Amino acid sequence: MPISKKVEKFLSGASFIRKMFEEGERLRAIHGADKVYDFTLGNPNMEPPERFREELKRLALNPVPGMHRYMSNAGYTETRAAVAEVLREQNSLPFGPEHIIMTVGAGGALNVVLKTLLDPGDEVIVIKPYFVEYRFYIDNHGGNVVEIASTTDFKPDLNALAAAITTRTKAVLINSPNNPTGVVYDKDDLDALGRLLKEKEKELGSTIYVISDEPYAKIVYDGVQVPSIFLSIENSIAVTSHSKDLALPGERIGYLAVSPGISDLELMLEGLVFANRTLAL
Template structure:
């Protein structure tokens, strides 16, 4: 008999993918340059030339067996050393290679981290708005995901709701900062509060509570934003990172778990991740990608276009009359829809060839997400269409 759990998942529509497919089909009709597609969070800038040069040099000069052989179970030693040294230099935490576990992007990192610090039946808390894939990541481990309602005024932590939900069965808290879909970075005040609250809960309940920090947008932070490194606030933190956004390498699926050396059981967590991999068939990212990325891990693509695009969109939204919190990073913005039903709002936008994503699945009903990782020229052309939509349908602007 086939697995009914996964069969049932086939019926769950991925709203973002469906909208992206619609945009592609519409583009064949009118030209994709005339479809203002804000659906997918796919980086729009190329990888640094140094990465390409490194790959070419390695392919020309290194042993094929070194480049294409199996990676050790716990990851390529040089990659682990490079990441540890970079994090130590940047954030002042004494990471060693033994604290780094390479993964297939941040998704693989979160999936490993959850399994490492929970058992089936435990509760993991996360904060709305949140990345919808957290649900299968957590539920696939046997743990239970519970979502703290959003503070829609700021998209910082809803403190009252969090404290009500922080019960004895909570073994981990999963955060995403800078955040997909809101673009908000958790501030120093927010992270200080979160760390203090978790330490108090650990003492109250007599067990560790781990903080799993999903941070693939760590390097996309805008001028003036307060976006500190989460692990500096709380010892029991596992940082989950991806180079998909910083180096524009989403297809290479390369990331890592970085275990705070001061975390309880830090010496066991990376070896445990190796055993978790045995159970889920993960087996590390490709050897050549680990080696190449390790050599350029302190570089980024030219990420400045995202802040340029954000400012254009934010200023236009405010001028039209939308309610919106200004992002501190990422390439997403989460305005409030102009009617209560955000699905209906986004369907109306499609009539103007504006592809917007209702945020219901992100835990923010009544809001919509725009992914502005597209050419600035297209963002600028989209703004008059957005004004036309708001004027004709809602009398704004």
């Protein structure tokens, strides 16, 4: 067998998405491209804003010596400072460039965070239904996936969560606005999650991080607000990208933002920067 049994098993498990994509192609040929909507691979059907193309052109036509060299492993400081400024204003928390690490999309950011946090056998809790790639990302770094149910309105079921937490629980991975349900967790949901994790940390003498995957945070309608994870949970890391909100999944522009109040901040930041480089993403 040229490939590992594990990857072979994953391939057969993941093939249904590809099958749905192919089924979409088949249906489009029958009914027309305007009648069949493709939600399979999460590709935006809009084009990026004109301003993005203008910026690319401006940069390409005005090369600065060194612009194609290796950069700091955390990304350009001015870019990180710009992200930090937005987060500082939104949250009134002391975000600086050191709390931001530029990544290869949100997927890259998730891998960086999981590599940094997990020892073999550590558990990461995910709430069903969830973005299918989470299980592969967690496996990449030796973690075990622990699935829990959501409530009937697709919010975290806190009883199920409390029952699933063990001394091996390293993180809870949440995604709001959610793929695939579209549900948005409100501030009360996040506060309740934070309270439960605090109680459990006290009971077990451990630290449980919340990884908040937020690539859809800017795609909300009808005045819906996406509350900040940082205002409800101190031990949190948010990951996001411009794959969806600027329709740029091919550019792989993402970042992770570490809560300024996270425990062991300095070591955490060092670990994340190291993982960002050594994953060679």
